[in-house]
Amino acid sequence: MASYTEDELKKKIRGGYILESPEEMTPGYRRALIVQLTVQADTELMSAPAYWFAARHAPSTNTQVSAHAIIQDELAHANIAYRLLEDLGVSKEHLVYGREPHEFKHPYGFDQPLDNWAELVVANGFFDRAGICLLGDVHRNTSYGPLKRALVKVDMEETFHLRHGEVWMRRLARAGGAATELLQRCVDWMFPMTIEWFGLPDDLKHHSGQLDYKLKGLTNDELRQVWMSSTVPLCEGLGLSVPAHYDEEADEYVLEYPFPCEYDPDAKRWLFDDGEITWQAVFERWKGRGPMNEIYVDSVRRSRGSVASWLN
Amino acid sequence: MSTGLGEGVYEVFARKRRGEPLRHIGYIDAPGDELARVYAWKTYDEESWFEMCVVPRGAVIPVNRVEGPWAKNVPEEADGP
Ligand SMILES: [Fe+2]
Ligand SMILES: [Fe+2]
Numbered sequence: 113m114a115s116y117t118e119d120e121l122k123k124k125i126r127g128g129y130i131l132e133s134p135e136e137m138t139p140g141y142r143r144a145l146i147v148q149l150t151v152q153a154d155t156e157l158m159s160a161p162a163y164w165f166a167a168r169h170a171p172s173t174n175t176q177v178s179a180h181a182i183i184q185d186e187l188a189h190a191n192i193a194y195r196l197l198e199d200l201g202v203s204k205e206h207l208v209y210g211r212e213p214h215e216f217k218h219p220y221g222f223d224q225p226l227d228n229w230a231e232l233v234v235a236n237g238f239f240d241r242a243g244i245c246l247l248g249d250v251h252r253n254t255s256y257g258p259l260k261r262a263l264v265k266v267d268m269e270e271t272f273h274l275r276h277g278e279v280w281m282r283r284l285a286r287a288g289g290a291a292t293e294l295l296q297r298c299v300d301w302m303f304p305m306t307i308e309w310f311g312l313p314d315d316l317k318h319h320s321g322q323l324d325y326k327l328k329g330l331t332n333d334e335l336r337q338v339w340m341s342s343t344v345p346l347c348e349g350l351g352l353s354v355p356a357h358y359d360e361e362a363d364e365y366v367l368e369y370p371f372p373c374e375y376d377p378d379a380k381r382w383l384f385d386d387g388e389i390t391w392q393a394v395f396e397r398w399k400g401r402g403p404m405n406e407i408y409v410d411s412v413r414r415s416r417g418s419v420a421s422w423l424n
Numbered sequence: 425m426s427t428g429l430g431e432g433v434y435e436v437f438a439r440k441r442r443g444e445p446l447r448h449i450g451y452i453d454a455p456g457d458e459l460a461r462v463y464a465w466k467t468y469d470e471e472s473w474f475e476m477c478v479v480p481r482g483a484v485i486p487v488n489r490v491e492g493p494w495a496k497n498v499p500e501e502a503d504g505p
Contacts (some may be wrong), residue, residue, distance in 0.1 A: 133492035188467045195433075195451050199493055204453075262450060265470045420429060 125255045125326045132257045134200050144321040146200055151217045153193030158218040160186045161408040166226035178276055185269040192262050209416055213409035214401045219309045223402025230284055234298035236277025238306045244270045245339045253329030285350035299352050301380040308372055310336040312391055340365035377403050433481040434460040438473040
Protein backbone atom coordinates (compact mmCIF):
# COMPACT_ATOMS: atom_id res chain seq x y z
CA MET A 113 0.00 0.00 0.00
CA ALA A 114 1.36 3.38 -1.01
CA SER A 115 2.05 5.94 1.66
CA TYR A 116 3.32 9.07 -0.04
CA THR A 117 3.60 12.47 1.51
CA GLU A 118 1.52 15.19 -0.16
CA ASP A 119 4.61 16.53 -1.92
CA GLU A 120 5.76 13.13 -3.09
CA LEU A 121 2.35 12.38 -4.55
CA LYS A 122 2.16 15.76 -6.30
CA LYS A 123 5.57 15.13 -7.80
CA LYS A 124 4.61 11.67 -9.02
CA ILE A 125 1.43 13.10 -10.52
CA ARG A 126 3.40 15.76 -12.36
CA GLY A 127 5.31 12.89 -13.91
CA GLY A 128 2.09 11.37 -15.23
CA TYR A 129 1.17 9.01 -12.39
CA ILE A 130 -2.46 7.81 -12.49
CA LEU A 131 -4.17 6.76 -9.27
CA GLU A 132 -6.43 3.73 -9.49
CA SER A 133 -7.72 3.27 -5.95
CA PRO A 134 -8.40 5.21 -2.73
CA GLU A 135 -5.62 3.32 -0.94
CA GLU A 136 -3.09 5.23 -3.03
CA MET A 137 -4.39 8.65 -2.03
CA THR A 138 -3.05 11.08 0.50
CA PRO A 139 -5.64 12.79 2.76
CA GLY A 140 -5.23 16.02 0.76
CA TYR A 141 -5.81 14.29 -2.56
CA ARG A 142 -8.84 12.42 -1.28
CA ARG A 143 -10.37 15.61 0.15
CA ALA A 144 -9.87 17.57 -3.08
CA LEU A 145 -11.30 14.73 -5.18
CA ILE A 146 -14.37 14.41 -2.93
CA VAL A 147 -15.07 18.14 -3.24
CA GLN A 148 -14.73 17.95 -7.03
CA LEU A 149 -16.92 14.85 -7.38
CA THR A 150 -19.60 16.18 -5.05
CA VAL A 151 -19.98 19.34 -7.11
CA GLN A 152 -20.05 17.23 -10.27
CA ALA A 153 -22.63 14.75 -8.94
CA ASP A 154 -24.91 17.41 -7.45
CA THR A 155 -24.78 19.47 -10.65
CA GLU A 156 -25.77 16.50 -12.79
CA LEU A 157 -28.52 15.54 -10.36
CA MET A 158 -30.04 19.03 -10.09
CA SER A 159 -29.93 19.60 -13.84
CA ALA A 160 -32.43 16.74 -14.14
CA PRO A 161 -35.38 18.36 -12.31
CA ALA A 162 -34.54 21.74 -13.84
CA TYR A 163 -34.83 20.22 -17.32
CA TRP A 164 -37.73 18.01 -16.31
CA PHE A 165 -39.91 20.95 -15.27
CA ALA A 166 -38.90 22.74 -18.47
CA ALA A 167 -39.68 19.70 -20.64
CA ARG A 168 -43.38 20.31 -19.98
CA HIS A 169 -42.98 23.18 -22.45
CA ALA A 170 -41.76 20.92 -25.25
CA PRO A 171 -43.68 21.83 -28.42
CA SER A 172 -44.14 18.28 -29.77
CA THR A 173 -43.83 14.62 -28.88
CA ASN A 174 -40.47 14.46 -30.70
CA THR A 175 -39.09 17.30 -28.65
CA GLN A 176 -40.52 15.69 -25.49
CA VAL A 177 -38.49 12.61 -26.33
CA SER A 178 -35.25 14.50 -26.92
CA ALA A 179 -35.71 16.57 -23.75
CA HIS A 180 -36.35 13.44 -21.70
CA ALA A 181 -33.39 11.66 -23.30
CA ILE A 182 -31.24 14.51 -21.96
CA ILE A 183 -32.80 14.20 -18.51
CA GLN A 184 -32.12 10.45 -18.54
CA ASP A 185 -28.48 11.12 -19.44
CA GLU A 186 -28.12 13.60 -16.58
CA LEU A 187 -29.47 11.12 -14.05
CA ALA A 188 -27.03 8.49 -15.33
CA HIS A 189 -24.17 11.01 -15.02
CA ALA A 190 -25.23 11.79 -11.45
CA ASN A 191 -25.41 8.12 -10.61
CA ILE A 192 -21.92 7.51 -11.96
CA ALA A 193 -20.42 10.39 -9.98
CA TYR A 194 -22.14 9.32 -6.73
CA ARG A 195 -20.91 5.75 -7.32
CA LEU A 196 -17.33 7.06 -7.61
CA LEU A 197 -17.87 8.89 -4.32
CA GLU A 198 -19.17 5.74 -2.68
CA ASP A 199 -15.94 3.99 -3.64
CA LEU A 200 -14.13 6.75 -1.76
CA GLY A 201 -16.16 5.87 1.32
CA VAL A 202 -18.73 8.65 1.03
CA SER A 203 -22.32 7.50 1.38
CA LYS A 204 -24.43 8.12 -1.71
CA GLU A 205 -27.48 7.51 0.45
CA HIS A 206 -26.49 10.40 2.66
CA LEU A 207 -25.51 12.69 -0.20
CA VAL A 208 -28.78 12.23 -2.07
CA TYR A 209 -31.27 11.68 0.75
CA GLY A 210 -29.61 12.90 3.93
CA ARG A 211 -28.81 16.53 3.19
CA GLU A 212 -30.84 19.70 3.38
CA PRO A 213 -31.62 21.16 -0.06
CA HIS A 214 -29.31 24.13 0.54
CA GLU A 215 -26.39 21.81 1.28
CA PHE A 216 -26.17 20.54 -2.30
CA LYS A 217 -23.14 21.90 -4.17
CA HIS A 218 -24.56 22.54 -7.65
CA PRO A 219 -24.23 26.00 -9.20
CA TYR A 220 -26.81 28.71 -8.54
CA GLY A 221 -27.95 28.44 -12.17
CA PHE A 222 -29.67 25.15 -11.38
CA ASP A 223 -31.73 26.80 -8.64
CA GLN A 224 -33.54 28.87 -11.25
CA PRO A 225 -36.82 28.07 -12.99
CA LEU A 226 -36.70 27.35 -16.73
CA ASP A 227 -40.09 28.65 -17.77
CA ASN A 228 -40.39 27.97 -21.49
CA TRP A 229 -38.89 25.98 -24.36
CA ALA A 230 -36.45 28.76 -25.24
CA GLU A 231 -35.04 28.72 -21.70
CA LEU A 232 -34.52 24.96 -21.89
CA VAL A 233 -32.64 25.09 -25.18
CA VAL A 234 -30.49 28.04 -24.08
CA ALA A 235 -29.73 26.09 -20.90
CA ASN A 236 -28.53 23.27 -23.18
CA GLY A 237 -26.52 25.76 -25.23
CA PHE A 238 -25.00 27.55 -22.24
CA PHE A 239 -25.11 25.35 -19.12
CA ASP A 240 -24.35 22.06 -20.85
CA ARG A 241 -21.53 23.80 -22.70
CA ALA A 242 -20.16 24.92 -19.33
CA GLY A 243 -20.38 21.27 -18.28
CA ILE A 244 -18.38 20.25 -21.34
CA CYS A 245 -15.71 22.90 -20.69
CA LEU A 246 -15.34 21.82 -17.07
CA LEU A 247 -15.64 18.05 -17.47
CA GLY A 248 -13.76 17.93 -20.78
CA ASP A 249 -10.85 19.56 -18.97
CA VAL A 250 -11.15 17.04 -16.14
CA HIS A 251 -11.33 14.19 -18.67
CA ARG A 252 -8.14 15.30 -20.40
CA ASN A 253 -6.18 16.00 -17.24
CA THR A 254 -7.43 14.06 -14.24
CA SER A 255 -4.95 11.86 -12.41
CA TYR A 256 -7.78 9.62 -11.13
CA GLY A 257 -8.18 6.69 -13.52
CA PRO A 258 -11.77 5.67 -12.63
CA LEU A 259 -12.99 9.23 -13.20
CA LYS A 260 -11.16 9.57 -16.50
CA ARG A 261 -12.87 6.42 -17.80
CA ALA A 262 -16.29 7.42 -16.47
CA LEU A 263 -16.10 10.72 -18.32
CA VAL A 264 -15.88 9.10 -21.77
CA LYS A 265 -19.62 8.48 -21.69
CA VAL A 266 -20.41 11.82 -20.06
CA ASP A 267 -18.46 13.83 -22.66
CA MET A 268 -20.11 12.02 -25.51
CA GLU A 269 -23.60 12.70 -24.18
CA GLU A 270 -22.97 16.30 -23.14
CA THR A 271 -21.95 17.01 -26.72
CA PHE A 272 -25.38 15.82 -27.80
CA HIS A 273 -27.06 18.10 -25.23
CA LEU A 274 -25.08 21.03 -26.56
CA ARG A 275 -26.04 20.24 -30.17
CA HIS A 276 -29.68 20.08 -29.12
CA GLY A 277 -29.32 23.54 -27.62
CA GLU A 278 -27.50 25.01 -30.61
CA VAL A 279 -29.85 23.61 -33.23
CA TRP A 280 -32.88 24.94 -31.40
CA MET A 281 -31.29 28.32 -30.69
CA ARG A 282 -30.66 28.59 -34.44
CA ARG A 283 -34.26 27.72 -35.25
CA LEU A 284 -35.64 30.29 -32.83
CA ALA A 285 -33.18 32.94 -34.00
CA ARG A 286 -34.14 32.42 -37.64
CA ALA A 287 -37.85 32.64 -36.83
CA GLY A 288 -37.56 36.29 -35.87
CA GLY A 289 -40.31 38.21 -34.04
CA ALA A 290 -41.52 36.90 -30.69
CA ALA A 291 -39.28 33.81 -30.87
CA THR A 292 -36.11 35.85 -31.28
CA GLU A 293 -37.16 38.32 -28.60
CA LEU A 294 -37.72 35.50 -26.16
CA LEU A 295 -34.37 33.98 -27.09
CA GLN A 296 -32.65 37.30 -26.41
CA ARG A 297 -34.32 37.52 -22.99
CA CYS A 298 -32.95 34.04 -22.16
CA VAL A 299 -29.46 35.06 -23.24
CA ASP A 300 -29.69 38.23 -21.13
CA TRP A 301 -30.03 36.34 -17.85
CA MET A 302 -28.33 33.05 -18.70
CA PHE A 303 -25.10 34.45 -20.16
CA PRO A 304 -24.00 36.21 -16.94
CA MET A 305 -25.35 33.24 -14.95
CA THR A 306 -22.92 30.92 -16.72
CA ILE A 307 -20.04 33.39 -16.49
CA GLU A 308 -20.51 33.48 -12.71
CA TRP A 309 -20.71 29.66 -12.58
CA PHE A 310 -16.96 29.38 -13.27
CA GLY A 311 -16.32 30.98 -9.90
CA LEU A 312 -13.68 33.22 -8.39
CA PRO A 313 -11.23 34.92 -10.76
CA ASP A 314 -7.71 33.51 -10.57
CA ASP A 315 -6.23 36.54 -8.83
CA LEU A 316 -8.62 36.05 -5.89
CA LYS A 317 -8.63 32.27 -5.82
CA HIS A 318 -7.14 30.60 -2.80
CA HIS A 319 -5.28 27.45 -3.60
CA SER A 320 -7.61 24.45 -3.81
CA GLY A 321 -5.07 21.79 -4.69
CA GLN A 322 -7.18 20.60 -7.64
CA LEU A 323 -4.50 21.85 -10.02
CA ASP A 324 -1.55 20.49 -8.00
CA TYR A 325 -3.13 17.06 -7.86
CA LYS A 326 -4.04 17.35 -11.53
CA LEU A 327 -7.70 16.84 -10.83
CA LYS A 328 -8.18 19.47 -13.51
CA GLY A 329 -5.92 21.28 -15.96
CA LEU A 330 -7.28 24.79 -16.48
CA THR A 331 -7.95 27.63 -14.03
CA ASN A 332 -11.35 29.27 -13.52
CA ASP A 333 -10.46 32.21 -15.74
CA GLU A 334 -9.10 29.96 -18.45
CA LEU A 335 -12.28 27.88 -18.41
CA ARG A 336 -14.40 31.03 -18.55
CA GLN A 337 -12.45 32.06 -21.64
CA VAL A 338 -12.90 28.65 -23.25
CA TRP A 339 -16.65 28.91 -22.69
CA MET A 340 -16.84 32.42 -24.11
CA SER A 341 -14.68 31.52 -27.10
CA SER A 342 -17.46 29.31 -28.42
CA THR A 343 -20.53 30.97 -26.90
CA VAL A 344 -19.85 34.56 -27.97
CA PRO A 345 -19.32 33.72 -31.69
CA LEU A 346 -22.38 31.45 -31.62
CA CYS A 347 -24.61 34.23 -30.26
CA GLU A 348 -23.13 36.88 -32.52
CA GLY A 349 -23.70 34.61 -35.50
CA LEU A 350 -27.35 34.30 -34.53
CA GLY A 351 -27.75 38.06 -34.23
CA LEU A 352 -28.09 37.89 -30.44
CA SER A 353 -26.33 40.43 -28.30
CA VAL A 354 -24.13 39.30 -25.42
CA PRO A 355 -22.41 41.50 -22.85
CA ALA A 356 -18.89 40.43 -23.91
CA HIS A 357 -16.62 40.79 -26.91
CA TYR A 358 -13.24 39.63 -28.17
CA ASP A 359 -10.47 42.11 -27.48
CA GLU A 360 -7.78 41.85 -30.19
CA GLU A 361 -5.09 43.55 -28.17
CA ALA A 362 -5.60 41.56 -24.99
CA ASP A 363 -6.23 38.43 -27.09
CA GLU A 364 -9.12 37.43 -24.86
CA TYR A 365 -12.81 37.89 -24.29
CA VAL A 366 -13.76 40.76 -22.03
CA LEU A 367 -17.01 41.35 -20.18
CA GLU A 368 -18.95 44.56 -20.75
CA TYR A 369 -20.65 44.67 -17.36
CA PRO A 370 -19.58 44.91 -13.74
CA PHE A 371 -18.47 41.45 -12.66
CA PRO A 372 -19.58 40.11 -10.31
CA CYS A 373 -22.90 41.84 -9.87
CA GLU A 374 -26.23 41.31 -8.15
CA TYR A 375 -29.06 39.22 -9.57
CA ASP A 376 -32.80 39.55 -9.08
CA PRO A 377 -34.10 35.98 -9.40
CA ASP A 378 -37.77 36.97 -9.46
CA ALA A 379 -37.31 39.37 -12.35
CA LYS A 380 -34.58 37.15 -13.90
CA ARG A 381 -32.46 40.23 -14.31
CA TRP A 382 -28.86 41.17 -13.54
CA LEU A 383 -28.52 44.54 -11.85
CA PHE A 384 -25.73 45.91 -14.05
CA ASP A 385 -26.61 49.48 -13.07
CA ASP A 386 -25.96 48.83 -9.37
CA GLY A 387 -22.31 48.14 -10.16
CA GLU A 388 -19.78 45.59 -9.02
CA ILE A 389 -20.29 43.68 -5.79
CA THR A 390 -17.87 41.60 -3.73
CA TRP A 391 -17.41 37.87 -4.19
CA GLN A 392 -18.39 37.58 -0.54
CA ALA A 393 -21.82 38.89 -1.53
CA VAL A 394 -21.96 36.38 -4.40
CA PHE A 395 -21.13 33.50 -2.06
CA GLU A 396 -23.89 34.65 0.27
CA ARG A 397 -26.40 34.68 -2.58
CA TRP A 398 -25.25 31.19 -3.62
CA LYS A 399 -25.49 29.95 -0.03
CA GLY A 400 -29.00 31.31 0.27
CA ARG A 401 -29.84 29.24 -2.83
CA GLY A 402 -32.30 30.18 -5.54
CA PRO A 403 -36.07 30.01 -5.87
CA MET A 404 -36.35 26.40 -7.12
CA ASN A 405 -33.79 24.77 -4.80
CA GLU A 406 -36.23 23.04 -2.43
CA ILE A 407 -38.69 22.17 -5.17
CA TYR A 408 -36.00 20.56 -7.34
CA VAL A 409 -34.46 18.58 -4.49
CA ASP A 410 -37.89 17.43 -3.34
CA SER A 411 -38.83 16.37 -6.85
CA VAL A 412 -35.97 13.87 -7.09
CA ARG A 413 -36.61 12.24 -3.75
CA ARG A 414 -40.23 12.73 -2.72
CA SER A 415 -41.25 9.07 -3.01
CA ARG A 416 -38.15 7.60 -1.47
CA GLY A 417 -39.45 7.37 2.09
CA SER A 418 -42.64 5.56 1.32
CA VAL A 419 -41.11 3.05 -1.10
CA ALA A 420 -38.25 2.32 1.30
CA SER A 421 -40.79 1.71 4.08
CA TRP A 422 -42.80 -0.76 1.95
CA LEU A 423 -39.64 -2.75 1.24
CA ASN A 424 -38.12 -2.82 4.70
CA MET B 425 -21.60 -1.26 0.22
CA SER B 426 -25.34 -1.13 -0.22
CA THR B 427 -27.83 1.69 -0.35
CA GLY B 428 -31.15 2.16 1.41
CA LEU B 429 -33.13 0.07 -1.06
CA GLY B 430 -31.00 -3.02 -0.45
CA GLU B 431 -28.83 -2.45 -3.49
CA GLY B 432 -25.44 -3.94 -4.24
CA VAL B 433 -22.77 -2.92 -6.73
CA TYR B 434 -22.46 -4.50 -10.16
CA GLU B 435 -19.55 -4.03 -12.54
CA VAL B 436 -20.58 -3.41 -16.13
CA PHE B 437 -18.60 -4.84 -19.06
CA ALA B 438 -19.31 -4.27 -22.74
CA ARG B 439 -17.98 -4.94 -26.21
CA LYS B 440 -18.64 -2.39 -28.95
CA ARG B 441 -18.30 -4.63 -31.98
CA ARG B 442 -17.35 -8.15 -32.92
CA GLY B 443 -13.60 -8.57 -32.68
CA GLU B 444 -13.20 -5.91 -29.97
CA PRO B 445 -12.22 -6.54 -26.37
CA LEU B 446 -14.77 -6.74 -23.58
CA ARG B 447 -14.13 -3.57 -21.58
CA HIS B 448 -15.04 -2.50 -18.08
CA ILE B 449 -17.26 0.52 -18.77
CA GLY B 450 -18.71 1.33 -15.36
CA TYR B 451 -20.86 0.21 -12.46
CA ILE B 452 -24.38 0.48 -11.18
CA ASP B 453 -26.20 -0.19 -7.93
CA ALA B 454 -29.08 -2.62 -8.13
CA PRO B 455 -31.12 -4.76 -5.73
CA GLY B 456 -30.61 -7.94 -7.76
CA ASP B 457 -29.37 -9.49 -11.00
CA GLU B 458 -32.54 -8.83 -12.98
CA LEU B 459 -32.66 -5.10 -12.27
CA ALA B 460 -28.89 -4.87 -12.62
CA ARG B 461 -29.30 -5.96 -16.26
CA VAL B 462 -31.99 -3.34 -16.84
CA TYR B 463 -30.16 -0.50 -15.06
CA ALA B 464 -26.90 -1.25 -16.87
CA TRP B 465 -28.57 -1.33 -20.27
CA LYS B 466 -30.44 1.92 -19.59
CA THR B 467 -27.57 3.74 -17.92
CA TYR B 468 -24.82 2.92 -20.40
CA ASP B 469 -26.78 3.60 -23.57
CA GLU B 470 -24.14 5.80 -25.22
CA GLU B 471 -23.27 3.05 -27.72
CA SER B 472 -25.24 0.28 -29.38
CA TRP B 473 -23.19 -2.44 -27.75
CA PHE B 474 -22.65 -5.77 -29.44
CA GLU B 475 -22.41 -7.38 -26.01
CA MET B 476 -22.94 -6.24 -22.44
CA CYS B 477 -22.81 -8.14 -19.17
CA VAL B 478 -22.90 -7.37 -15.47
CA VAL B 479 -20.95 -9.02 -12.65
CA PRO B 480 -21.67 -8.59 -8.94
CA ARG B 481 -18.70 -6.74 -7.49
CA GLY B 482 -18.20 -9.48 -4.91
CA ALA B 483 -17.63 -12.04 -7.67
CA VAL B 484 -14.53 -10.38 -9.11
CA ILE B 485 -11.48 -12.08 -7.62
CA PRO B 486 -8.22 -10.12 -8.06
CA VAL B 487 -5.23 -12.19 -9.04
CA ASN B 488 -2.29 -9.89 -8.39
CA ARG B 489 -3.51 -6.58 -7.04
CA VAL B 490 -4.27 -6.01 -3.36
CA GLU B 491 -5.84 -2.55 -3.69
CA GLY B 492 -8.97 -1.20 -5.27
CA PRO B 493 -12.65 -2.08 -5.25
CA TRP B 494 -12.15 -5.84 -5.56
CA ALA B 495 -9.33 -6.18 -3.03
CA LYS B 496 -11.60 -7.50 -0.32
CA ASN B 497 -12.51 -10.49 -2.51
CA VAL B 498 -9.00 -11.98 -2.39
CA PRO B 499 -9.40 -15.46 -0.83
CA GLU B 500 -7.95 -15.54 2.65
CA GLU B 501 -5.60 -18.43 1.96
CA ALA B 502 -4.24 -16.76 -1.19
CA ASP B 503 -0.52 -16.01 -1.33
CA GLY B 504 0.12 -14.25 -4.64
CA PRO B 505 -0.56 -15.39 -8.17
FE1 LIG C 1 -24.55 15.68 -17.58
FE1 LIG D 1 -26.03 17.74 -19.97
